[in-house]
Amino acid sequence: MKNILVTGGAGFIGSNFINYLVDKHKDWNIINFDKLTYAGNLENLKPSENKENYCFIKGDITNSDLLEFVFNKYEIKYVINFAAESHVDRSILGAEIFVRTNVLGTLNLLEIAKRSNVEKFLQISTDEVYGSLGTEGKFSETTSLAPNSPYSSSKASADMLALSYEHTFGLPVVVTRCSNNYGPLQFPEKLIPLMIINAINNKKLPVYGDGMNVRDWIYVLDHNKAIEKVFENGKIGEVYNIGADQEMPNIEIVKLILKKLGKSENLIEYVKDRPGHDRRYAIDSTKIQTELNWTPEQKFEDAIYYTIDWYLNNKQWWERIISGEYQNYYETMYSNR
Ligand code: NAD
Ligand code: TYD
Secondary structure (H helix, E strand, O other), rough: OEEEEEEOOOOHHHHHHOOOOOOHOOOOEEEEEOOOOOOOOOOOHOOOOOOOEEEEOOOOOOOOHHHHHHHHHHHOOEEOOOOOOOOOOHHHHHHHHHHHHHHHHHHHHHHHHOOOOEEEEEEEHHHHOOOOOOOOOOOOOOOOOOOHHHHHHHHHHHHHHHHHHHHHHHEEEEEEEEEEOOOOOOOOOOOHHHHHHHHHOOOOEEEOOOOEEEEEEEEHHHHHHHHHHHHOOOOOOOOOOOOOEEEEEEEHHHHHHHHHHOOHHHHHEEHHHHHHOOOOOOOOOOOHHHHOOOOOOOOOHHHHHHHHHHHOHHHHHHHHHHHOHHHHHHHHHHHHO
16 A cells, blocks of 8 residues: 555645545555645545545644654655645735745655655645746746745745755655646636636626736646656656646636626626736646656536536535635534544
């Protein structure tokens, strides 16, 4: 059995990752370690919760004592670090928790992983560490880091710490940097779920600036399949970019969502731009495609419709979140476990 600590596994990407892999790799013993912040939701893990090779521990990656205990108890030899504060807008409102979790939390994990002779430490990062592009070009793994938001700066710091632990101490670190994800279970503060839910509820769709900022979109399962490949075959000390060559200006996505839901474009409201708003992201994923034989499988035009349908069919999931009941519910359900 491979004992794998998956941090942040109750969030959007981490829970999709666990639900995808728990049956596929019965020899992976998945220990999901998550603080259950506003973004963590154990309901996401219903398909995994009774599986023998899965367990959940509520905890904060900045808590050294608890992590030390978990590494010893479960004889952790592999780490996949998804845990993070992940929303740019929140990082603009207050950067401190981003530094605490994303930087100090990652450092804490690296230290304990070093002491525990971990055999692979996979740091899940983002293309936002490369900063913003003009109309031309793409980010490759050798593009200089130039993060612009407190969020992306904290992620860039974590990447550099992780790679420094490989260089200095020989900790077997690999880093992935992925573009914007979409799909089921994404917290409705991010563009796509927020717009779908507002449109369903006939509320205004707040588009920042001129709506022409471009993101490079990837379906969450494609990202998770790439992480699986990197976890199994990625070279130590390397960075792998992950993306699906699917650039879209925000306004086009918003219009597509409205069309699919049969709603009027009058719901669109152009609002004040996000401070420091990165203009364009685009990722070159040639390296992972050629070296690790990964290719994205989902086309945006299919997977976005599937995603919209998922939110239409899972109103209970997001109604509880947006009504605020959710937090109390989970505190009562799980804090005493
Ligand atoms: P998310 O916000 O949905 O989930 C984050 C999870 O981390 C939550 O379950 C939360 O409870 C947990 N967490 C937060 N602070 C913690 C702490 N101190 N200790 C333990 N757990 C903690 O985020 P996501 O969208 O699933 O992103 C997961 C990872 O992927 C992040 O590292 C993010 O930077 C990266 N990433 C995200 C995207 C994207 O488009 N969402 C793209 C590229 C990379
Ligand atoms: P977001 O989902 O927050 O991801 P990121 O900022 O990490 O790329 O935003 C995606 C794009 O959508 C980004 O250009 C900002 C824009 N956006 C809006 O126009 N309105 C919104 O309400 C939100 C949340 C984002």
